Every structure is written in structure tokens, then in C-alpha cells.
Amino acid sequence: MRRAVALALALLCGAPSSAGAADAPARAPDPYDPPMAVPTPTAAQAAEPPVTVRHDLAGDLTLRSKGRLAYRLDASGKLPPGATSPRRRFEGTFDVVRRVRLVAGKRRSTVEGPLEVRGAWGDGAEKAATVPLKLEFEEGPRGAAPAGSIRFTAPGLSVDDLEAFQRAFTDRFGPPDRPVRVGDVFGATEGMAVEESLLRVAFRLSQRELAGRAPLVPVPGGGVWVDGRDGTGPTAGLVVRAAITHAHRTDTDDPKDPANVHVEYRAAIEARRVLVIDGGWARAHDASLRRKVRYTAAAYDYTVEVVQDVSLVTEVEPAPAAPPAPSPAPAAPTAPAMDGASPR
Secondary structure, three states: OOOOOOOOOOOOOOOOOOOOOOOOOOOOOOOOOOOOOOOOOOHHHHHOOOEOOEEOOOOOEEEEEEEEEEEEEEEEEEOOOOOOOOOEEEEEEEEEEEEEEEEOOEEEEEEEEEEEEEEEEOOOOOEEEEEEEEEEEEOOHHHOOOHHHOEEEOOOOOHHHHHHHHHHHHOOEOOOOOOEOOOOEEEHHHHEOOHHHHHHHHHHHOOOHHHHOOOOOOOOEEEEEEEEEEOOHHHOEEEEEEEEEEEEEEEOOOOOOOOOOEEEEEEEEEEEEEEEOEEOOEEEEEEEEEEEEEEEOOOOEEEEEEEEEEEEEEEEOOOOOOOOOOOOOOOOOOOOOOOOOOOO
């Protein structure tokens, strides 16, 4: 049985209040149905001219990102006979440097630095480690790295468990290439790259659907919106937020077949990013990615849930100071004249 990799983005905005039900008990918010809290522009914001984020990492650029990440995988319910419960959780902090350079006519990024991580895998005791991270990718349009260009290594950890960290650097998340204002809203697929994080996961879960026919994977719901402006000067930013949901149900065989496995998939992304208007790189990024898959069959009924969180801030790393120019060599001493002759 194929196990789904799960991601979770959780910048929870809280549950909306229920009008006319002040005396009713508060209902816990559903993390798989995050609300879209789109702001109404103030008079000052409405009077501002619209802006277009310019994705242009011109010249050699070095950025430094510091932040934290967390990962949790749990399984519950009745597992298949002989199966062990998958379980792991860890959290860590990182300090990485991203170097953007022109290589063979293409702009490429290399992100390197240590991840200080502590966690528990399975039933093992908690342990700590320093993991050297290295992420390489080609810069694509609107901050989207072509999937085939991404190379990610994290010795001792599965890079699948660091998906939220990777996507903070490689995934498109922001407004389209046109002037936008505070309060503008975009569809989920227009404002964020969800092909790999949502659509492909649902497709893989549905590969045996309808006796080999191509499954129909639904489009994610929710969306992305411009939440505000942040700062002034060369690193002035546009604040964007996302609240995206995805769900699908499928069967591996005819539901009447005893071998059938019914699969229920849910996912959600909540995120906030501050995009530098003149450059397009993320000055800040907070995201929570969540996936949950339930497998139901004659002999088992269990759910696997994965939640990943990442938060980082980024600054331009100043170029190293040029070494001081060497002092001019002292002039060679002039030999004294002898016997009245002029020195040569």
C-alpha cells in the first residue's frame, strides 16, 4: 500500500465567529479548511498606485536566511496486519546562505548551511544532530524553480521531510505579473505553485482509480491575496497570504470488490510571504503544509497525517570588503656619487 507523504502549512487565522450564535459553544477551527481573511483596503491604501513585483535577481546576489522548521508524522486506527505504526517528529533551526549566480547563461541559486535538529524517529529516544543542508536550483519565472533543476541533500534526513523548507525557496507564491493593490485576490493555482505539493499527491493516490483510466483530480480551493505593504526603500515589500484547501476521494477497485481500498485525502496550506517589490525574493516566509490520508479496507482502517511548518527571515548579505590596496614599494636608495661622477 502506497503511503502518502503529507505536508502541512499552519499559519492559522482563527475560526470566524458565528453570527447570532453568541451562546453556542465555540467550534474548533478545521485546520483543513482555513479561512480567507482578505482585508478591505483603507482609504490610504486605495489611493496608493498599484505595484508590480519585479522578479529580477540582477547581478550576483547573496542572501542569508535564518529560521525554524518543524515536522510531525502520526498514524492512527487499525493498521494492516503486520504493519508497524509510522511515527516521527522533529524541529530545528537553520542559518543558510543563498548565492545567486549566472552559470552557463542561466541564473542559479545554491543554498547552504547547517540545520540544528532535535527529534524522535519511531519508538527511538530523542536525539540531536547538525545536518548540513545543500539546495541547488535554477531560477525560473516568478520565483518558480523548474522541478527538474532542483537538487537537495540533507545527510541523515529524508528531503521529503524537509519539503516545506525547500518550497520556501523553490516555489512560486505571489501575485501575477501585473499591477496589484491591497485586497486583490487570485485563485489558488494562479497565486501559488501547487502542482507538486497538492495535485501530484492526489494524482498518485488515484492512479488505480477507474480501472486504469486517468483520474480526475479536483482543482484546489481557497486562494491567495495581497494583504498589505511592508517597509520602504530598496527592500520595500508586498505582503501576500494564502489559504488553500484540497480534497479527493477514490477507490482502488470496484467498491464491491473485497480487495478495494477506499482512500480519502485532505490537504491545506496556510502561508504568508513578504516579497521584495524590486527583485521578487522573499524577505520573510511563514508556511504550514498539512496532509491527511485515510485508507479503509476489509482488514484495516487507518489514517496517516503529516504536518510541516517553516518560518524564516532573509536579508541581503553585504559583499565582503575589498582588501586594502598594497602600499607602493619604497624607492630604491640612490648610490652616492664617487670621484665626482654622476650616479648611473
